[in-house]
Amino acid sequence: MKTHHILMAAVLSLTACSKNLEPYNGKSDKTALETPEDLQTATYGVYAGLVDRKYTKNLNQLGEYPGDDVALSGATGDQVFYTYTYTHFPGMGNTEQFWQGAYKVIYSANAIIEKITDGTSAQLDQLKGENLYLRAMAHFDLVRLFGRPYLQGNGNNPGVVIKDNTRDDRPARSSVKAVYDFVISDLQKAAALMTMNKNAAFASKEVAEALLARVYLYMGDNANALKYAEKVISSNRYHLMATQPYKTYFRVVPEENPETIFAIRHTVADDRGKDAIGSMYYNDPVTQSTGWGEVYASVAFVKLLDKYPEDVRHSFIEPQRDGNGNMLKRNQTPIYYINKYNWQEGIANLSSPVILRLAEMYLVRAEANAKLGNDAAAIADVNLIRSRAGLSGNALYTTGNLKGHATVLELVLEERRLELAFEAHRPYDLFRNNLPMVRAYPGFHGNNQYDLTIQPNDPQVINYIPERETGLNPNLTQNP
Numbered sequence: 001m002k003t004h005h006i007l008m009a010a011v012l013s014l015t016a017c018s019k020n021l022e023p024y025n026g027k028s029d030k031t032a033l034e035t036p037e038d039l040q041t042a043t044y045g046v047y048a049g050l051v052d053r054k055y056t057k058n059l060n061q062l063g064e065y066p067g068d069d070v071a072l073s074g075a076t077g078d079q080v081f082y083t084y085t086y087t088h089f090p091g092m093g094n095t096e097q098f099w100q101g102a103y104k105v106i107y108s109a110n111a112i113i114e115k116i117t118d119g120t121s122a123q124l125d126q127l128k129g130e131n132l133y134l135r136a137m138a139h140f141d142l143v144r145l146f147g148r149p150y151l152q153g154n155g156n157n158p159g160v161v162i163k164d165n166t167r168d169d170r171p172a173r174s175s176v177k178a179v180y181d182f183v184i185s186d187l188q189k190a191a192a193l194m195t196m197n198k199n200a201a202f203a204s205k206e207v208a209e210a211l212l213a214r215v216y217l218y219m220g221d222n223a224n225a226l227k228y229a230e231k232v233i234s235s236n237r238y239h240l241m242a243t244q245p246y247k248t249y250f251r252v253v254p255e256e257n258p259e260t261i262f263a264i265r266h267t268v269a270d271d272r273g274k275d276a277i278g279s280m281y282y283n284d285p286v287t288q289s290t291g292w293g294e295v296y297a298s299v300a301f302v303k304l305l306d307k308y309p310e311d312v313r314h315s316f317i318e319p320q321r322d323g324n325g326n327m328l329k330r331n332q333t334p335i336y337y338i339n340k341y342n343w344q345e346g347i348a349n350l351s352s353p354v355i356l357r358l359a360e361m362y363l364v365r366a367e368a369n370a371k372l373g374n375d376a377a378a379i380a381d382v383n384l385i386r387s388r389a390g391l392s393g394n395a396l397y398t399t400g401n402l403k404g405h406a407t408v409l410e411l412v413l414e415e416r417r418l419e420l421a422f423e424a425h426r427p428y429d430l431f432r433n434n435l436p437m438v439r440a441y442p443g444f445h446g447n448n449q450y451d452l453t454i455q456p457n458d459p460q461v462i463n464y465i466p467e468r469e470t471g472l473n474p475n476l477t478q479n480p
Contacts, residue, residue, distance in 0.1 A: 033115045036123055043127050046108045046134050047202070050264045053275060054101030055138075056353055058094045060277045060341075062145055062463065063424030066454075069417065071298040071443030073333040080280070084295075085445060086452070086460040090467035090478065098145065099466050102138040103163060109135040110166050122195055129193030133203035133211070135164075136186035137355075140215060143179040145463050146479065149432040150176055150219040152457065158477060170473040173465075180219055187212045197237065199255035201265035201352070206232050210261045210356040213364045218432050226368040229361045232261065238358040243390045247315035250340045254352050261356035268345060276349035278341030281422070285320060285337075290348035297336035299441040301421060304414070312390040313418060316340050333442045340422050354423065359385055363416050370409040375399055378408050382415045389419070409433075431456040 032038055050056060064070060065084040072084045079094050081087075088095075109131040116128040139162065147159035155177025162174045162182050174182075191208040198204050213228035232238070239258045241249055254263035273279070274291055283293030297317045305311060320328040320335040327334045341351040366381035376399055383396045397403060397411060405411040416429055430437050437454045439445055445452035454461065459480050470476045 033112065036121070036127075039112055039115060039124065039127050042108070042112050043130055046105060046112070046131060047265070049101070049105040049108055050134075051266060051270055052101055052104075053272060054097040055105065056264050057272075057275070057277050058098035058101065059141055060353060060424050061280075062094060062098060063427065064422055065295065066437065066461075067426035067430075068437050068439050068441075069298055069301040069421045069426050070338075071296050071333050071439075071441060072445075073294050073296060073330040073335070074444045076292075076294060078280075080295075081444075086454055086458070088460055088463055090464040090470070092464070092466070095145070095463045096466035096468055099142070099469060102142050103161075105138045106135050106163050107166060109138075110164065114166060118193070125193040126196045129190040129205075129208070130203040132186045132190035132193070133208050136183045136190065136208075137211060139163075139179055139186075140183045140211070143176060143183075144218075144428060146465060147176040147179065148462055149428075149456070150180060151432060151434070155180060155219065158479070161476070170475050172475040173477060180215060183215055184212065187215070200257065200260040200263050201254045203262065206235050206237055207262045207356065209235075210361060213361060214356070217364050217367060218428070222368040222371045225364055226372070229365040229368065232361045233358070233365070240358055240362075240384075240388050243312055243388055246388060247312050248343075250316075250351065250354065251342075251344050253344065254354075259358045260354055261358060261361075263352045263354045266344070266350060266352045268347065268350065271347050271350045273349055276341065276351065277353060278339070278349045278351055281338035281340070282318075282342045282349075283337070284348050285318070293335070293337060294330070295338075296333060297338050297421075298439070298443065299334060299336075300439075301417070302334075302336055305418065308391055308395050310390050310395075311418075313421075316421070329442075331444060333444070338422050359388075359419050360425075363412065363419060366412045367409065367416070370407070370412050375408045378412055382412055385415055385419050427461075431461050 033042055061080050062083055065072070065080055066086065072081065075081055079092050082089065082092055083094065112131045113128055113135070116124045118125065118128070139160065142160040148157040155175060157176050158173045159176040159179035160173055161171050162179060163171070187208045190203065191205045194203065194205045194208065196204065209228045209231045213225050213232065216228060217225035238261055241257070241259045249257070249259070254260045254265055279291035280295045282291050284290040302317065305314060305317065316339055318337040318339055320337060322328055329335060341353065342348055344350040344352060362381045362385055366378040369378040379397045379399060386396055402408065402411055405414070413429060413433065417426060427437060434456050436456060439452040462479055464479050465476055470478055
């Protein structure tokens with residue numbers, strides 16, 4: 001990996017974190033981090049690195065488009081086509097951009113972490129904890145995209161480069177297990193250092209614990225996944241949004257949303273128009289000018305959602321029909337717009353992507369309990385999420401009536417699919433549970449074929465290490 005001297009290049013949109021901050025003034029690295037104020041400003045810069053499209057947009061597309069909740073309606077000029085069709089190649093621009101964006105965040109966080117001695121002050125401990133969290137999150141996102149699921153090979157497959165310093169070196173890839181261990185260590189230390197309850201645009205103790213719950217679930221450590229999910233739930237810092245307000249959950253800015261644990265805050269100044277996440281999922285039906293609107297909710301997902309018409313999660317899907325009520329189609333693919341990344345502050349493609357929220361913690365706890373044999377507890381959490389979605393009575397589960405599901409785990413995973421759709425969870429949920437991804441619905445799945453099945457051990461489940469990086473760093477081995 002080529003490491004650049006990019007400490008403060010991430011300060012692209014400080015207003016996303018504080019309206020009172022002036023942009024970084026260009027002081028040299030040697031003098032930039034001498035005071036608490038410098039370190040605070042630099043930390044805002046690390047958060048701003050997440051707002052960079054290299055990180056945020058690619059994180060969603062690389063994590064969501066390989067799934068079965070979405071349907072690509074045709075070939076595109078964007079390389080997400082290769083992500084969607086599992087025809088990856090080493091020279092893909094979106095994987096290169098994400099790799100660079102993630103390591104830029106990591107490098108910037110490292111520069112701050114290196115400057116802070118534990119225990120100097122509560123303020124500096126907090127800042128160090130926030131940067132440890134951001135470093136951990138970026139490593140975890142990288143290893144999910146470029147390393148095989150943890151339980152394949154018990155973590156012994158190649159992961160990504162662990163970077164815990166600002167040296168300009170070219171390390172080899174560490175194992176998936178080593179990366180997970182590093183992420184867990186950072187998050188545990190971050191949780192211990194952070195004592196300030198900042199809003200959901202910033203890291204805090206519970207933010208670190210929420211990511212720990214997810215990490216442990218992915219590695220099959222269900223006891224610890226349960227433990228950390230319960231820590232977040234029992235903190236009482238967060239509350240499930242009520243049923244009716246939930247219909248517009250994703251339009252509420254993070255600092256005002258009671259359910260959001262952590263989101264990447266985008267302000268009006270960060271509106272990227274047709275280059276935003278939502279532009280591929282949506283195009284304003286009135287003006288037909290706000291987005292590309294080429295990736296839709298899949299027919300398979302809509303059929304699942306339609307089992308219960310009263311489910312308010314229908315609010316996140318906007319079927320496009322002609323004057324006679326017939327579904328509009330693009331290349332024979334029904335147009336079901338997705339609006340989870342639209343209309344924040346009334347702007348078509350403005351969104352602050354939610355990374356962690358309380359509903360996920362209930363579902364982490366449910367999945368962990370299902371795998372530990374605690375069926376009643378798992379079902380209770382699933383029913384809590386379903387009740388919030390406006391479902392009741394016969395729409396809820398009991399231990400004696402799983403409504404056609406073979407196991408409690410199966411219904412938990414289905415509820416994760418419904419609740420967390422389009423938030424870049426589904427492919428990971430399938431493959432980490434050794435389940436295939438099956439597309440048997442209209443969509444451009446490659447070579448104009450309308451079905452595609454990817455097994456969890458398929459080499460293309462993960463991405464190639466970017467060609468540019470293997471060229472710069474001879475110690476990087478390529479994925480098969």
